[in-house]
Amino acid sequence: xxxxxxxxxxxxxxxxxxxxxxxxxxLFAEIVDELxxxxxxxxxxxxxxxxxxxxxxxxxxxEAAHGRPPAVATAIKRLMPEKVVVTYQGDGxxxxxxGNECLHAANRGENxxxxxxxxxxxxxxxxxxxxxxxxxQKTTTTAQGRxxxxxxxxxxxxxxxxxxxxxxxxxxxxxxxxxxxETKRAxxxxxQNQIDxxxxxxxxxxxxxxxSWKMEPYDAMKYIENVxxxxxxxxxxxxxx
Amino acid sequence: MRKHIVIxxxxxxxxxxxxxxxxxxxxxxxxxxxxxxxxxxxxxxxxAKCQVIISDEYIGSPILKDIDIFVCFxxxxxxxxxxxxxxxxxxxxxxxxxxxxxTNVLSKNIKKIxxxxxxxxxxxxxxxxANVVILGAFxxxxxxxQKTSVISAIKEAFASKKKQVLDFNLLAFEKGYNL
Amino acid sequence: MIKLLKGNYALVEGAIxxxxxxxxxxxxxxxxxxxxxxxxxxxxxxxxxxQTESELASINMTFGAAVIGKMAMTSSSSPGISLMQEGISYxxxxxxxxxxxxxxxxxxxxxxxxxxxxxxxxxxxxGGHGDCKMICLLPxxxxxxxxxAIKAFYLAFKYRNPVFILTDGIIGQMLxxxxxxxxxxxxxxxxxxxSVDDYKKMFDAxxxxxxxxxxxxxxxxxxxxxxxxxxxxxxxxLLEKYKKMxxxxxxEEELISDAEVVLVAYGISSxxxxxxCILARKSGLKVGCFRLKTAxxxxxxxxxEIARTRKILVVEMSMGQMLxxxxxxxxxxxxxDFYGISGGDLPEVNVIxxxxxxxxxx
Ligand SMILES: Cc1ncc(C[n+]2csc(CCOP(=O)(O)OP(=O)(O)O)c2C)c(N)n1
Ligand code: SF4
Numbered sequence: 001x002x003x004x005x006x007x008x009x010x011x012x013x014x015x016x017x018x019x020x021x022x023x024x025x026x027l028f029a030e031i032v033d034e035l036x037x038x039x040x041x042x043x044x045x046x047x048x049x050x051x052x053x054x055x056x057x058x059x060x061x062x063e064a065a066h067g068r069p070p071a072v073a074t075a076i077k078r079l080m081p082e083k084v085v086v087t088y089q090g091d092g093x094x095x096x097x098x099g100n101e102c103l104h105a106a107n108r109g110e111n112x113x114x115x116x117x118x119x120x121x122x123x124x125x126x127x128x129x130x131x132x133x134x135x136x137q138k139t140t141t142t143a144q145g146r147x148x149x150x151x152x153x154x155x156x157x158x159x160x161x162x163x164x165x166x167x168x169x170x171x172x173x174x175x176x177x178x179x180x181x182e183t184k185r186a187x188x189x190x191x192q193n194q195i196d197x198x199x200x201x202x203x204x205x206x207x208x209x210x211x212s213w214k215m216e217p218y219d220a221m222k223y224i225e226n227v228x229x230x231x232x233x234x235x236x237x238x239x240x241x
Numbered sequence: 242m243r244k245h246i247v248i249x250x251x252x253x254x255x256x257x258x259x260x261x262x263x264x265x266x267x268x269x270x271x272x273x274x275x276x277x278x279x280x281x282x283x284x285x286x287x288x289a290k291c292q293v294i295i296s297d298e299y300i301g302s303p304i305l306k307d308i309d310i311f312v313c314f315x316x317x318x319x320x321x322x323x324x325x326x327x328x329x330x331x332x333x334x335x336x337x338x339x340x341x342x343x344t345n346v347l348s349k350n351i352k353k354i355x356x357x358x359x360x361x362x363x364x365x366x367x368x369x370x371a372n373v374v375i376l377g378a379f380x381x382x383x384x385x386x387q388k389t390s391v392i393s394a395i396k397e398a399f400a401s402k403k404k405q406v407l408d409f410n411l412l413a414f415e416k417g418y419n420l
Numbered sequence: 421m422i423k424l425l426k427g428n429y430a431l432v433e434g435a436i437x438x439x440x441x442x443x444x445x446x447x448x449x450x451x452x453x454x455x456x457x458x459x460x461x462x463x464x465x466x467x468x469x470x471q472t473e474s475e476l477a478s479i480n481m482t483f484g485a486a487v488i489g490k491m492a493m494t495s496s497s498s499p500g501i502s503l504m505q506e507g508i509s510y511x512x513x514x515x516x517x518x519x520x521x522x523x524x525x526x527x528x529x530x531x532x533x534x535x536x537x538x539x540x541x542x543x544x545x546x547g548g549h550g551d552c553k554m555i556c557l558l559p560x561x562x563x564x565x566x567x568x569a570i571k572a573f574y575l576a577f578k579y580r581n582p583v584f585i586l587t588d589g590i591i592g593q594m595l596x597x598x599x600x601x602x603x604x605x606x607x608x609x610x611x612x613x614x615s616v617d618d619y620k621k622m623f624d625a626x627x628x629x630x631x632x633x634x635x636x637x638x639x640x641x642x643x644x645x646x647x648x649x650x651x652x653x654x655x656x657x658l659l660e661k662y663k664k665m666x667x668x669x670x671x672e673e674e675l676i677s678d679a680e681v682v683l684v685a686y687g688i689s690s691x692x693x694x695x696x697c698i699l700a701r702k703s704g705l706k707v708g709c710f711r712l713k714t715a716x717x718x719x720x721x722x723x724x725e726i727a728r729t730r731k732i733l734v735v736e737m738s739m740g741q742m743l744x745x746x747x748x749x750x751x752x753x754x755x756x757d758f759y760g761i762s763g764g765d766l767p768e769v770n771v772i773x774x775x776x777x778x779x780x781x782x
Pocket of ligand 1: 046047048049050066089090091092093094117119121122123124125130446447448449475499500503530
C-alpha cells in the first residue's frame, strides 16, 4: 500500500512530470523516518528547482544562498554536532557557483551529508549548460551542443573521493527501480555515517530533467541509462573505514 | 480602443506563439501592443500564460489587472483567471480541453465561444495546430484585428521554418476562421 | 528595422551594435534571455561569449577583459549583483571601463523573479565598498534597452569607469516594438552631438590598456595605494572624475509647465505614471510626469526648481529608495509624497490617481 512517509508533507509538488527531484525527496523522507531522526534533522535546500524542499519535507529546512549550503552546513554542524545536517544540491549549486564551498567542506572532512542531484543542466533557470552537461548536449546556452571550449563534465565523485578526509562517496541513478533502491541505500549510508561521526559523505544521484532535455519522462530515463550513466559511471568511489 | 488579452494553458500548446502573433499583427496595423509571458519557475509544472495589450494609445504597464478577452486552453487556466474577466468580456474555449459545465463559473454577461480546436487541428494532421485554429476563431468573432495582418504575422512567425509548416498553420487559421 | 523584441534581447542587440568584444554571464531569472541570446549572437559575430561558474567569476572575468582594453559586459539580477560588488569596486578603483546590467527582481534574499526596483541604493550609492560611483542608466522601454546599451559602452570608456544599466524584470521580459536603428541614429537620440567616428574612437584603449609592453614602457593597473596620502590623492582625482560625469545627466519631462502635481519615477514605474497622467488630464487634473534617465548623475537642480511651485509624488517599486534622493534634491521647498510597492507587484494607476486627488485637496 502507498503510505506517505511521516517526513513528507501531504502536498502536491511543483516538479515537472518525470522529474527526479520528487523521487529523491521521497527517499530522503523515508530514510529520515527509518532512522528516526526527524526531530534532529536540519536540511539545507539549494537555490535550484529544489529550493522549495521546505514545502515538502516535514522537518526543519532552510534555504541558503546559491552554492553556499556546505558553508552553512559547516557552521550548523560545528555549533550543534548532535543534529543531522544534510544539504540537497543541484549541479549548478554544488559545483559551479558553489564548487569552492563544496571542496573546502570536503577537505575539512566536515561531518555532514551532501545529496547532490545531477541532472546535467540548470533546471530552474531554464535549462542552461551546467558543469555536468554531457559533451555535445544541447542547452539554452549551448545551442550547437557543449564543446570542449565549454569544459568537460566535472566528475564530482572522482574529484571529491581524491580528498583525504572524505569518508564516503557514491554515484547512483534513478533510471530504474533497482537503481532507485540502490540510491536509497547509498543515501541512508551517507546519513548513518554522519550519525556515527564518521565524517563527510556525498551521494551523487543521476536524475531526469525531461523539461530541459525536451524529452518524454520515459525517454529521459532511457537517456540516463544509455548516455548519462556512460559519462558518469555508477558505483562507490570511496568508503573509508 | 484598448484590449486586454490573456491566453493560458499548458506549455507546449503554443500559448506564447499565439500571443506573439496577436501582438505582431497589432504592430503591423501600427497599433501599440505589448506582450508579457510567464517565465522561470512560474512555468514549472507545465502552466503557461501570456498577456497581450493592444491599444491605439500609449501602453504603460504590460501587466494587466483585468481581462477583456480570455483564450482558455485548460480547466486549470479557467480556474485561475475566470475571476479576472470583465463584465461583458469574452472567453474563447478550447472545448476539447474544457467541459461546458466548468464554464458555469463565469458570470452571465460574459460571452463564451467554444472551439473544438484539438479536433479541428487533428483533422489537418496535428493537435499542435490548435493554437492557430483558435486564433482563426478569435479574429472572426472579435473585431480588433484585420485578418490580413494576422496572416502576415503568422507568415513572419514561421518564416524560418519549412514552407510546409507555414502552410499547415495557415490552413489551421482558416479552419478556425470559417467555423 | 522595426521588430517586436523582449527588452533583454534588445539590450543584446544594442551591445552588439556598440561593438562589444566579450560577454560574461551566469544564469539567473529574469535576465536569462540576455545570457542565452548572447550565447547565440556573440558566436555569430565571432566574439567571446562565456557562461561563468558564478557571478564572482562573471565580474572578475569582466575585469580581465577590461584590463586589456576590451569592450566587456556582464549582466545579472539582484542576488547576482550582490555577489559582484567587490569586483565592481575593484573596477572603479582601477579605473576600468565595462557595462554591468541589473535586471532587478524582488528581494531581499532570493525574493522572487518578478520585476522590482529594490536595488536603487545598491546601484546608485556606490555599487561596492569604498568611495565608488558609477553612471547609472535607467531604460524604460525596449527601445531604450537597445539605445542605452550603445550609450553605456561609450560612457564607460569616456570615463574609464563601469557604467551600470539598472532595469527590471518587466522591461526585460516584455515584448514591444523596437526600432533597431543604425548607430548614427542612436547617437543622434542619445548624445547631443557625436559622430559615429568619434564614438568608435573612444574605444581605443592603446594609451592605458595592458597589452604587453612591446615598443613601450611597461604599465601597471592597480587599486592599492599604501603610501601615506597616496590614496587620498587618488580619490581626489576620482572625485574630480565623478564631478565630470555630472554632465551626462539626463531626464524627460512631460506636461510640467501648468502642472500642480508632478509624478516622479524611473523605469517601469514611470510608464505607469504616464498612464496615470493621461487619465488625470482627461479628468481635468493638472498633472505632469518627470522620468529619470540617469540615477547618477541625479537631476537635483531641476527637481528642486519644479518642486518650488508644484507638489511631488514619487512612485517606486521599493519601500522608498530613490525617494530619499528626491527629498534631498527638493530640500524642503515643498512636500514630497510617496507611493511605493515592494516585493514584485506593480504600482496601480487607481492608487496614483487617489494620491493625486488627496494631494490636491490638501
Ligand atoms: C547569486 C545567484 N545567481 C544566480 C541565481 C539563479 N539561479 C537559480 S537556480 C540556478 C541554477 C540551478 O541549477 P542546479 O543547481 O543544477 O539545480 P536544478 O534546478 O537543475 O535542480 C541559478 C543559476 C541565484 N538565485 N543566485
Ligand atoms: S526543470 Fe527539470 S529539474 Fe526542474 S522541476 Fe522540471 S524536470 Fe525537474
